[in-house]
Amino acid sequence: MDRVILGKALVPGEAAGPALVSREPLSFWGGFDHRTGEIIDRRHPLSGQVAAGCVLAVPHARGSSTTTAVLLEAVRSGTAPAAILTSGPETFFALAAIVAEEMYRRSFPVVTIDSADFDTLESGMHLRVAPDGTITASEGKTGDNQP
Amino acid sequence: MDLPSLRQARRELTTGAGEGLDLVVLGSPHFSLAEFQRLASLLRGQRHPNVRFLVTTSRAVAHLARRAGWLEPLDAFGGTVTVDTCILASPMLPPEVRRLMTNSGKYAYYAPGLLGAQVVFGSLEDCVRSAAAGRVSRDESLWTV
Numbered sequence: 001m002d003r004v005i006l007g008k009a010l011v012p013g014e015a016a017g018p019a020l021v022s023r024e025p026l027s028f029w030g031g032f033d034h035r036t037g038e039i040i041d042r043r044h045p046l047s048g049q050v051a052a053g054c055v056l057a058v059p060h061a062r063g064s065s066t067t068t069a070v071l072l073e074a075v076r077s078g079t080a081p082a083a084i085l086t087s088g089p090e091t092f093f094a095l096a097a098i099v100a101e102e103m104y105r106r107s108f109p110v111v112t113i114d115s116a117d118f119d120t121l122e123s124g125m126h127l128r129v130a131p132d133g134t135i136t137a138s139e140g141k142t143g144d145n146q147p
Numbered sequence: 148m149d150l151p152s153l154r155q156a157r158r159e160l161t162t163g164a165g166e167g168l169d170l171v172v173l174g175s176p177h178f179s180l181a182e183f184q185r186l187a188s189l190l191r192g193q194r195h196p197n198v199r200f201l202v203t204t205s206r207a208v209a210h211l212a213r214r215a216g217w218l219e220p221l222d223a224f225g226g227t228v229t230v231d232t233c234i235l236a237s238p239m240l241p242p243e244v245r246r247l248m249t250n251s252g253k254y255a256y257y258a259p260g261l262l263g264a265q266v267v268f269g270s271l272e273d274c275v276r277s278a279a280a281g282r283v284s285r286d287e288s289l290w291t292v
Binding site for chain 1: 162
């Protein structure tokens, strides 16, 4: 059964992938390996998970503004998340998405959703992000199983 | 914020166990002039030959610390200063360093992920004492009251 969440597209775009969800904010600087796409913050609940190609949902970035630079490098390396969902306006992620489009003609959408909606997200759901900020969540395995 | 949460944060900033130590590293964010003054007053004698002692800071602060005479005790101790970068931002850590000790929460937080090294979090006094002893030595008395 699909569920629709109305988000606000800070950086509009289209993407889909398995959800990788945490209630803990994440610094990409020091917390994400742009060579592999692995989350390497060893104290973060998502430590060891590979975020490349996933729809990453974290409340917001943490710490250094160099998060933007690491995420930008991840786009260049093809290890960036397919999309990032946050529970509040988040400029570090959005800036990386905007600059990546400018520099590499490649990017990822950044969508902000209500924290009540954010709380319903679970890792492993399949999420589809539309350019208007609408997110369609389907339970279970990933893959294009739309009718 | 209460004592139990501070204790827990202190515990979480240390990984691995035991007294083994290869490097004491201070200065993330960059070591300040006031910290150099305090460090100079704590340094006596020399570091243990097996424990490197590194301070990272900015060029300007290193210059001012040198002029104030606060780097002489560090030189005598066998410490080194690296300017304008840090161990997290530059590949400057010798590969044989498996366990480091610091009084920097930032170094302690990010070293396991970025460097794959074990880390011990302690006070500046703990760091100096451990470097001289050649093994981790932390004053637990503050935390056990």
